[in-house]
Amino acid sequence: MTIQPATGRWFISFSLIWLFVLAMIPIPDNLALFRPGFIALGVIYWCIALPYRFGIFQALLCGLFIDVQLNYPLGCHGLAMSILAYTCLLINHQFRMFALWQQAGVVFLLLLPYHLILLWLLQLTKGVDIGWDYFIPAVTSAAIWPLIFMILRDGRRRFKVT
């Protein structure tokens, strides 16, 4: 396989910046629990769609930015994101064969260990116990996956990101 020259790479960063914006927009406190993990969805998408452009280290960097935004010890989201990216790279061929609703199910399964790792790290480093609420975003993220997938795919095709 010959490696294609990279084009439209700006769109990857651009989409991730917008996902960060979505992650920061203020919403009422009782809804904040249900906010999907937009950045994790973006990382999953790019690892599946362009595994040779977007990999573990890019995911790690995204994770570090989330750590800064949420005031976690630096590296918590980084670790969870790296593992998430690795699993995506492992299953990306199978993942592309799935229908959208099946993909949503897989996204949910991918996000469970992601949130579990974060919960462990949070308890380990800060000693706070949060409980099952912490897994709610995995459900809402899976629910919004088809939308994110279609938007990012259309963007990728329009700007010929390879």
Add this chain to the structure above:
Amino acid sequence: MGHLMLAISISLALIWADGRYAIVEYARSTLHAVLSPVQLFVNTPFELADWLDEGTTSRSELLQENALLRDKVMILESQLQRSVALETENIQLRNLLGAVKRSDEKRLVAEVLSVDSDPFSHLVTLNRGRLNGVFKGQPVLDSRGVIGQVVHTSELVCQVLLLTDRVHSIPVRVSRNGVRAIAVGTGKLDEMVLQHVPDTADIIVGDILITSGLGQRFPDGYPVAEVVSIHRDPGKAFADIVLRPIAQLERIKQVLLLWPNIPSELRADEMNNATANEQEGEL
């Protein structure tokens, strides 16, 4: 696989070194410097809405508000007169006792950015950063009392951990009798608890807790919380004491950053401004 191992090692090393080595804090503020434009961008529509709101207020409303504010300034100024007298008296008494003089404090008004973060922690972002002299551990107040402390700084913005966050504790004393304790956040915006207070301690519902100045982080004497309920169980070693923060944490918009031990230029400036205004008025 090799990449994954490397990424995991980097992450674990960072987690371990966070809070131990200054280099991690430096890395964090560098990342934050990249992220802060996004935060400021998210805040823009809300700022714009505020600005439009201000711009479309009617003249009569403005006049009304102005009158109200004038009254308030009048009342506050009259209270200030008394506090100036009290302060000089306090300094004299402290001199007589040979106690350490209380120093004046520099303040700066900051605004809370409309940016959300983790729903499980109480963290707000302010529109002041290291360029304004903000430092890590700096106390933050609103017009009523303490709201928290700065935990991270970058050039343009800083992050403030509120009193009610699960990992925040603040040394306090009861203003009535000086009983000391530590107030800890619970993760609810209107609730804190007092830790390790013996059943027999003289604390009653309605007591006001103020900063004790111990711990070297918050200066002495700022209101923190009010006691709302006490439950004494003879079977337990400590009393359950629930507090409500005095600052309005659920609707903070403008806050004050405090520089303890830096004399404020505010008074001198105000005097100069006042005299300058008077002179202009005379002219």
